[in-house]
Amino acid sequence: MPLLEISTNTKVDNSLNIAEQASALTADILGKPDSYVMVKIQTEQTLIFAGNNEPAAHVKLKSLGLPEDKTADFSASICAFINEQLDINSARIYIEFVNPERHMWGWDGKTF
DSSP, X not given: OOEEEEEESSOOTTHHHHHHHHHHHHHHHHTOOXXXXXXXXXXXXXXXXXTBOSSOEEEEEEOTTOOGGGHXXXXXXXXXXXXXXXXXXXXXXXXXXXXXOGGGOEETTEEO
């Protein structure tokens, strides 16, 4: 049920490897099995931040029961990961945290 989406204006040559690592990170920080995690990476997107197109990223972490008191910790972990893997300065990363209601998240022909 967790979804991590990474959109960036940079070219990423090893996106499959990064997606696998991002899946493991997401499972780890949320304390959920990796088998529940979906990762979506969109590269070379039109993305302007602070008036320029220097490397930047928009990230969305969506999960049922997302603990709001841990978003600062999640932000630190995700920004460090993106900085390390994509060489994007954390000051050029926005992260959107989403905690949907169970009936607003579907899977396998039903909702949670």
